[in-house]
Amino acid sequence: MATASRSEYSSFRQRWENLVEWDLDMIWIFHRYISESRFCWIFEKLTSNSPLADVSLLTWVAFIVALSEFGFPYLWICSGNLIVAQVLRFMLGCERPFNYDRQLRPTTDRHEFSYGFPSLETHMAVVVFGFICVKCWTWMWWPLVPLFVAFTVFVGMTRVYSYARFVHQVALSWVTGGLGLGLGILAWAQLAAWKFRYQNHIYWLAVVGAAFGVVVGLWIENGDTSRFGLGVPRSEYVRVLSNIVSTPPPPGAVPIDSSASTQPHRRRRPKMDSFHHLQKTLQKRSDEQDQIRQRLRSSLRNMHR
Structure with missing residues (x-):
């Protein structure tokens, strides 16, 4: 029994390795074919690691436009698929092409938690445009259906082209x-x-919004926030927030004790918000840079003497 199960496992593993080898060859062939064709500039312009410059942005633009027409049914179908696909991707943790061939350096989805399956951009393109196609078919807008289907196929092709x-x-x-x-x-x-x-729509909409905020917060914490178009690395966020937490009270400030509520005329410490601490941090950095410049100038003068 054990020998039979071991034989089945080795056979499955061999078939899987053959599939991966075939898939890697297909990626190289497809990328070479597109690179040598007249459509290369389209793929280059519409594939990017930045969400604001990738073709997947068009999917979400279409979702926002269609949401005003289709309402809550469309919202819940798309948001439900987004959550389920994201959870499924985290649970499976499928490897990507560069895990097998280091020469395949992806130009999109380079985040460490962007696992291979399901492809979130491809999955959501099918959901977003598939619902629109169903409505177009119902309304007899048949000429639009091939256009949306072609775009959905194109989104999947960009994932292969970008390795x-x-x-x-x-x-x-x-x-x-x-x-x-x-x-x-x-x-x-x-x-x-x-x-x-x-009323139930409003409640669940608040839940989805909170979940979205948690996901964005985890992305900022675990990755590089510059991928969201903010241009600020994660280390800078951590440094500023650490300074905000660890900044001591200003000189001369009177600490507030438990008897402060019974002594209304006693001097209170002024309240410092996060923006105040951020200004102080930036001013401190500017002063440090000025000191470095002065040291460089003095050293250059000494060298000339």
Whole structure:
């Protein structure tokens, strides 16, 4: 029994290694083909590690525009898929192409927690534009359906071109996106049958907003905040916040004790907000730079003498 299970495991491992080798070859071939074609500039312009310069931004722009038309059903289907796909990606922790071939340096999704499957950009493109396609088909706007389908395929192709995902990971992300969209539509039909009230939408919207804030905070804590377009590295945030926490009270300030509430005429320590501490930190850094410049000037003068 043990020998049979070991044989099955080795056979599965061999098939997996063959799939990875084939996938790596396909990535090289696809990237070389696009690089030598006339469409290379499109892929170069629309693939970036910055969320504000990547093709996935168009997905969220379309989501915001369509949200005004489709309302809460569209919001819950897309937000539910986003949360489930993110949790699934963390649970699986699938490796990416550069884990097998160090020459494949990804130009997108370079964050350490951006695991291979599901491809969040591909999955959400299927959900966002898939729902729009369903509505276009219902409203008999058939010419728009091939356009949205082509864009969804293009998003997956950019993940392969940028060395960020395997081909099979992109293909499976198209499948998970379709399943997530179908399950979301069925779930919303059940909620509509239960007469989901407007107040419940507000409550759950607050929960989703809080979850989004937690995710952004974790990204800032665990990664580099410059990837959000802020241009400020994580070390700078940590340094400023540490200075805010550890800054001693100003000279001459009277500490507030428990009897302060019973002595209204006693001098109170002025309240210092975070912006005040940030100004002090920046001023201190400016003074240090001025001192360095003065030392350099004095050393240069001594050298000339």
